[in-house]
Every structure is written in C-alpha cells, then in structure tokens.
Amino acid sequence: MRRVTMIAVLIMLVATQVKAQDTSILSRPFHPSLKKGSIREFLEDLAKQGGIDVEYSSTFLEIKKVITLNGKEATVADLLRQLLVNQEVKAVEINNKLIIVRANGTSPQPVYALYGFIKEDGSKEPLINATIRESATGKGTITNTYGYFSLPLTAGNHTLLVSYIGYTTKTVDVKLSGNTRTDIPLSLNGIVQEIIVTAGNSLKKGTGANIRTDEYEANNNLIGENDPVRSRDLQPGVINIQESTDGVLVRGGNPDQNLFLLDGNEVFNPTHLLGALSIVNKTSFKSMMFYKSDFPSRFGGLISSVTDVYTKDGNMSQWKGEANLGFLAGSATIEGPLIKNKTAVMVSFRHNWMSPRLKLDQESFSTRFYDFHFKITHLLNNNNKLMLNIYNGNDRISVKEDYNNNLQKWGNKLASLGWNHVLGPRSFVNTSFNLSHYNNLAGFQYTIYDDSTSFPVANRVYSTYSSIAHYNLKTQFEVYANNNIKFNFGAKAAYTKIKPFSIDISKEFQEDIGDFKAITPLPFMDYTLYYENEININHRLLIRPGIHFTTYKFRDYHFSSFQPRFFAAYKINATQQFYVAYNKLTQYLHLLNNPFLGMNNMVWVPSTRLLKPEESTSASVGYTYKDKTNTTVSAEVYWKKMYNITNYVDGGNIFSNDSTWEENILTGKGWSYGLELLTEKKLRKWLFTLSYTLSWNWRQFDDLNNGRKFPYKYDRRHVVNLAVAYKPNKNWDISAAGSISSGDVFTMPEKIYPDFDNSQHIIDPEDPVQTYRFIYYNSALNQFRTLPYYRMDIAANYYLTTKKRWQHKFTAGIYNLLGSASKYNYDLQASIDGKFNVVLSKNKLFGVSPFLSYTINF
C-alpha cells in the first residue's frame, strides 16, 4: 500500500508546547535563495535562511537528489512538498524543530473531527460553501447549505484558513485532542468589496457554481431593482430570454426543465413581470448555487439545471434592515433577534409601482406585483435549529390593445418548516416539510363584430385557470466517515395535485377563481431515495459516485427511475484540474404552452401512460485553471440527450377537451452539445468576466417535420457575455454588462399554393377573404434565423456611510442602453392589395431606460 501511494509526502503536524497564537513552522513564509540544488542544499538553506532546525537521516532520504523548484513556494510547507515528492517520508514538527522521518516511522496519530458552523460575525448567519482548509497540507472542506462542516484532522495543533467570498479570510489555530466543535465567525469586508483572493485552487468537489451577485450592478439591475438571480445568466450555457415567459434555457433544454429552489422549496414560476424579474428580493438574498453539468444526488425532479437560492435566516444579535427605492419597485427587509442568539426573524416585502418609464414604453400595459417573505429561525440548542419559512408573491398584468385585451395573473405561495440537527462530530441531518403552490390565470378578450355593419356587437373573454400544489417531506443526511470518505443520503416523499385547465367563457374578465368550471384534478405521488459517496482517493483525485432513485404513481400508471450520477476531479498541479461528470435525470412534470392564447398560458401536466416522463442523460468534461494572480479559466465540453420532451400537436388544442388532453401532445427527443468557456480576471481595481458558449441544440419528433431533426427554437450557435467592473475607491463602483448572440431559429412559410376548396370551385359565403385564400407551405421547421441579439446595460454605485450603522447606496444606470430587442418575431402578413410583407417585430418590455435607485442599510 505504501508503494502504491504515489503521494509520498504526508505532512503531519505534531506540535507540542506551541502557544495557540504561534505560527506553525510549516506555514511560515519562506523563499529559498536557490532555485535548483540537491535536497541537502535546500534543507541547509532552510536552516540558514529560515532559522529553522531541521533533522533528517540520509538512510531513508535521498539527500543528493537534485530538485528544480517551480517558483511557487511561499511557505516552508510549499518547499517541502517539492523536495520530498516521491520520498516515503514525512515532516514532523516537534519541539519547534522540523524532523523528517520515515512515513511509517512513527505510530499513527488518532484522527478527530473538527466540526461546527461557519457564520457571519455578529448576525450568526450561516455561510454556504465557505471554505475551511489546513494551510500546511491543503486539506479542507466546504460548508453545506446550512453552514455546517466537519473536517477530519490528526491530533495536535493545526492552522486553518477559513474563507468565504466577500468576507475577510481568517486564520484559526486549533489544538485537537478529541472531536472538537468550533463555530467560526467571519467578518464582512464592508460594502465595497476589494478584489478577493480566494482560498486557492482546491480540488473540486463538484461543478456547482457559487454565483457571486454583488460584482456587476449593471448586469443585475432592472430599472433600479437589483435582481441577484440575473448573475446566473452570465454563466456559459445559460440563455435568458429577457422579459419573456420562456425564461431561462440551459444547455438546449426546455424552459420547464430548470429546477428553482427558494430555501430548498421548489418554485414553479420564479418570476415577476412575465419573466423580467425573479421573485428573489435582493434585500433578503443570501446566496445562490447553480448546477448544470454535475448534479449531486440529492437533486432531482427537473432535468436541465438547478438554481438553489437561499435567503437570510435573520440576525441573531441585533436588529438590522435594508430598504431599496427604485423606479420599478420599493423593497425592504428587517431582521433581528426576538431572543438574542436564540431566535431571529426576517421579514421582507417588495411592491412595484407603475413607473413613468414603464408607462412611456407601454401605454396599454399595466402591471402590479408584490412579494412577501417571512422567516423565523430558532436555535433549540447548539445542535438543533428550527426554521419556518413563508413566501407569498403575486403578479397581475393587463394589456389593452385595439382589438383584444389580455389579463394575466399568477402567484406562488411557499411554506416550509425545517429542522437542522447535528448528529455528532461527523454527521448532520436536515429534515423539512415543504409546500409550494402556483396558480396561473390567463384571460384573452376579443370582440365580435357585426358582419353587415362592421360595428362591434359583443365582447367575449376566454379565460383559463390552472394551479399546481406540491407537498413534500424530505430528509438529507451528511456523514463524514473518515478522512477521505463522505456519505450523502436521504429520502423524499412528495404529493402533487394539478388542476390543469379550468375554462371560462364570459362577457368580462373573471378574476374570481370560484367562477371557473371545475376540472378533475390530476394528483400524483413520487418517492425518492438517494445515496452518494464523496471519496478522496488521494490529494489529487476525488470521485463522487451516486444514485438517485424515484418511483412515481399517477392513477394506474407507475414508473421507476434509477438515475446514476458520477463526478470526478483530478488535480494536475497547483493551478489546473480536470473533471468529468455524468448524470441521468428524470422529471414527471411537463409544461405545456398553449399557442392559442396570449402571454403566459403555460400549464403543468403530469406524466401518464401516453405522456411518458422526460429524461435526460448528460456527460461533460472540463478543465479549470486558477492561479494566484486572480486569473481563472474554465472550459467544458458537454453532450446532453433528452427523451419524451413535449410539443403541442399540430392543430391540437388541449383546452378543447379535458378528457383527451394527452392525445394533443407530441413527445420527442432533443439533444444538445457544445463548448463553454468562462474566464475571470481580477486586477486591483478591475474585474472582468467573459463567457462564451458554442452549442448545437436539436429536436426530433416522429410527427413533426416529417420525422426529420430540426433546430430548437433557441438554437443560438454563439453566445458571448461580457461584464466589466471598475472600483476606483471605496465609494464608487462602475460596471457594464453586454452580450452578443446568434439569432434564434423560426418557422416561416416559404410558399403558398391554391386553396383546396377554391380549386373545387367551392365558395364560402361566410369567408371575408375568400378572394385571397391560399395554403401556406414550409418544407422544414425552424429553417430561418433571426437577426443576432445584442444588448448592454451600465450602472454606477456610490456608497456613503453616515453615523455608525447607516450605509447608503445610490445607483444610477441605463437599462438596455442600446434599446435592443429581447426577442425578434417574424410574421408574414398579406395586405388587402394581395401582397406579402415579412414583418419583423422587436419585442421588448423596456426600451432605453435610465434609472436611479437608493438603498439604505441600517
């Protein structure tokens, strides 16, 4: 086993009589005076230049071996790693001396768990994905979504670096003589973030991206309303159809394949303003993780991506607040202790007002939205925490045009009760009960005209109402078995009830749900078990095999799904890593978009014997480079295949008959492949992020396009996102964000040919356009491409601190600086003189929109 161990340097600290505040020998800064030399020469240099007593024996150490340093050594440990590579020895620190002994020359040291929570100093807000790392060995871990960590270390003294984005990195010295609970507070860097040097290029445990949301105001700000979720859209592989109900598309997937979790609770439509703004209020936002290539086994239910958003728990030590006033909305969050260090509450509220800007752009457009978030966290004791979480958000939009009007109302109601329990030094469990309810009402009013007089004679409103209620009980365990193995496992039972498409035809808009015709609900159950191991084979290689198993029941239809997951990362050297990921995912919900109604008319329906569950299989290979000059580069190639994805049948209308709705839906295949690049460069006052996606996205349905494959409508071959931030001093930051992408594909008739009835000399006296009757023909779906898309936003923040606790932020910017379209629509129109016109409409909710906003923290 020893021979097999290629990583021969086992550096262990066995420090005795070292004061807690002393720095260990291994972590002391040291720059050798020579770059190339024998091991003996380097050790002598260490003693001479570094003043460190070093003891070793030439019987087991090849002291004449010549070593050339790579130039990256900054500490004693860095130097020894290079000198002692492939030597079966280890460095032991005893009595302020450094002794190099055989790897098996000393008795094994007991291993204990250092565990606890990493929290924000003062508020005790748990920090998600914070890093804790032993400086000498580089061994470390990250906190889970509740701030918990468990790090196995040998007995003795250890120096730990604890870091988190946006917080001051902290050095913690601990002495382990048994399992030790340590809750570590980290302090915020202040409002204006300096460029952060992160904790180095640790071996990846997954590809989930911890999205920073405070870097590019220009990217996140929608007319004065900061939307942290928009930061996700800078990631390669993500297309956000701005201001559209089609929303976010990830790696060629459909909009309904993206799981959005708010504090662990699934949200079925996480947007306001028809997709322009997320439901996440910046003033209550804490952190966001985004997964698209590697899915830890605990995730399931939707097949293309996971956006995992967490809001603040509430400040445990003092009352604090944040309020924002912008052109679009006003929002405020207040948090504080009900019982100091025991019970905290967080209340957040946001409401829009009809901004003059919006009125100017869309005279016929009126909107109203709000969201309310309440959270209470109670620490039962050191090891138990209870959390109650309630969210309610609603939208109402009406559009009045000459000939028809639209009314759209939708809303989410969420509630969850969670319990965090520290089972012991090496294990943690979270159990929660969650409720998520989404409802959507779409009304479309049209006018009936008298044929003889052309005067309007009546109004008809065609309205549909649908809702989905989802309840689940889930529990998630994390067990750190030993130094190198971690277990994650858990279970979930879920009940979902869909009321798909109640219909109402009336003279006026019906907003009272009770007026809608009751339709037989579509309830289903699904159960989940998952299990995964995170195994550190050695300090260069990590693997994480896992399985996600679900079983589903809808009426007499049963379906079971084994979903293997695999992730592996290999550290080439201190700056470079390779990783691979493989995932299979299944989803039982399908989102249907009825083309017969305007605006957001999407309806969730369950899988049935005819309408099989959607499944995806994906694989990706990636490379990352991260150096100490704050340059990061990642490249990833991926391949994804999707089965049983949905499309309306040509000519089908799901709303016409609720007993045969399945027959109107086609299922087919989709696949996507491409290359994604992401690079970040941080200079002292500048920050750049550039992402590029090259992708191909296909669909194939047996009953569409004569069974031939066709490009998915958002098959944007190239997508480039660029964001730049400049922070000249602590009071200012200026940012710009832009994107350029290929156009979408669309279907347009390419020919017309004579009308069938006209050719039979059949005249329809009711047909007002019988003279111009013809039949459209297109030889293929989506064979045309729109103009390329481009857009740019700019913003500047000015920070001012008054008194001790009052911090002000003034934001000014221009949203959609170039007045770009968020979506191009091409349509063919025949004029009364019998001529065709291809009409291009450039859809956007907001044109060039200057904005101001003011935020106060108190």
Place this chain on the structure above:
Amino acid sequence: MYVPFLKYRYKQSTGLSWWLFMIAGMLQCTACKKTYTPSTHLTNKLVILAELTAGDTIKIPVGKSTLIENGSTINFEKITNASVHLQDALGHFWLLPFNASPEYSNGPTSIYSYPQKIIADQTYTIDISQPDLEAVKATTHIPAAFTITEVDTLREMYTDQPVLTFNFTINDVPGEEDFYIIEALKQVVKIYRHFTWQNITYNYDTPDGKALYDRLKDQYPLPLLKDTIPTNTFIRLNMFNRDMLTDNSAINYNGDSFHRIFLSDASFDGEAYRTTVSVNTQYFTSDNTMMQGSVLFMVKSVSRGYYDYLFQYEKNKIDFGTLPSSHSVTPSGNITNGLGILGGVYKNQLTYYFDTF
C-alpha cells in the same frame, strides 16, 4: 525579494493578454452570422388538389405554388401545358387533356379531365410533368362502397341557428380502418328558360330567343319553361357537430360550426353506426340567382391521406388570421416532389331542393 515580484508581474500580464485574445476570438466567431436565410434553395412546385370520387368522371385540378418574398403578389399562375397521365392498378391508362371550358376559368388551378368514371375499391396513380417544374406523382385508393340508411331529418334551432338535422346510420365496411367526412354543399344551378315553337326548342336566355319569344307571346299560347342545369360552382354550408366521437373537437369548440365533420370507424369497425349532424339552413334558399341551387348532403368514405390532409386544412382555415403564420398548420399531402393531395372518395349523397325557381 525582487525576483518574485518580477514573476508576479509577468504572470499578471500573461493572463490579461490571454484574456483579451479570448475576447477578440469570440467576437470574430459571432461576426459570421446568417439572418433570415433558408437553409435550402427554394423553388416552385406543381400542385395537385384533386378528389377522385367513385362514379364521377376524372377531373384533376393542377396548379403551381408561389414563392413568398417581401412584396410578392398573391397570385397563382395557371398551368395549361402539363402532361397529365392517370392509370389504375389494372393497367388502364388515360391521358388527361387540359379542359379550357369557361366554367373553370375563374379558379386558381387548371382542370385536366377525362370522361372516364372512377371505380370504387381501386387504386389510381397520377403522373404530371411540365417543362418548367419538377415532375410529380401521387397514388390514392378509392375506398370500398358503403351505404347510409335510416336517414331522418328534423328542422330545429341549434345554438340559435336554424338547422336541418340529419340522423342516419353508417353501415361500415369491416376490415381496414375507414375514414368518413361529412359535408354539405349547395350546388349552384343555372336556370335554363326555353320555349317550343313549331317543334323547335329555343333558348329564351339568348338575345335572339328572347326577341322571338317577345314577338310571338301575344299571338300564341307559348309557355315559357324552366329547367335547372347544375354548374360546377358550389356554396359551402356550415355544419354543427352533434357527435362526441368525431375528431372535430381537436379543430375547434363543438359549439362552433364546421365545414366538414371528421369521423373514423375506430370504435365501430364493421358495425352500423348512428350519428347526427346539423346543417345550417341559412343558404338553403336565396333570392340571388347566383346562389340558387340544390342542397347536397354527402357522407364520404375517404382515403387516410385525404382525411388527414383535409383535417389539417380545416384547422388551418380556422386559425388563419388569428395565429402568426409561423404557427400555421401546413397540411401534409401525398404528392411526391409536389404539393397538395390526391384523395380517393366513395360517397353517399342526398340531394334536396329548397329554392323555388
């Protein structure tokens, strides 16, 4: 101390250069885009829009498509120089000449015809070539004969409309799946007024005939007789679907009217099936001589391809003007290298006269 500093500066510079190179490279990639360009070269095609009905003579409407471009006119060029061949599975072969009759001159297609009657339960293949367009070919099968019996009619009001409701039984042919289309048309008739003088019949509607009649009518008892001559012009009569087993619910709401009722025998193969349909009587009578004629109530057994084509065609008509053209349904025909449909039909027809002439 100096050396590490130099290294740091060097690395920083390298990273930025690489980064700028990335930007330049990606912008170049995005510069080579095509917009609103079809993936293939588009050309016009021959069009066939024909129904071969057992018992009727051969009549094939042939036309040509028009490419859509900005500013292009909605106009269909007539095809009068096509070579049209029809043959049956027994090897009979007919060359169909262009029919230059004025009664076909107003349509968007040209008629090629032959006085040969179509036979039920027979397969026909058509080949058409034309100097400027790719040759096309299509095959269809004429369904086997069937009957409708126990026909009851009832005048009533349905959805506030006056209708004539037909209750009847379809005696389905067992075996292969059959597809039925029910429709109602009014065949415009031409009024032929004539009189007989000295055993010679004169057409009153000609200038000479009218002059002769006016000269003689006061001197002799000269009755002016009227006959109706069916023309090749038809008026569409709307129908209401009264049968939940039809496929029309996938086209539109059942309360709305339809041009055609679509019914397959999936649930009554080989059995007698009783069904109900109502025909709007609004155009049963008319004072306008251009809209007077006989009401034809037809129950057709049609080939599968024809059924699907007309189903999509009706859907397309209902959506026309309410949906973007990109959502329009394109009926899928059975013409190889061309557009349109060659449908096979066996029909039972009931004829009614409501106009007074």
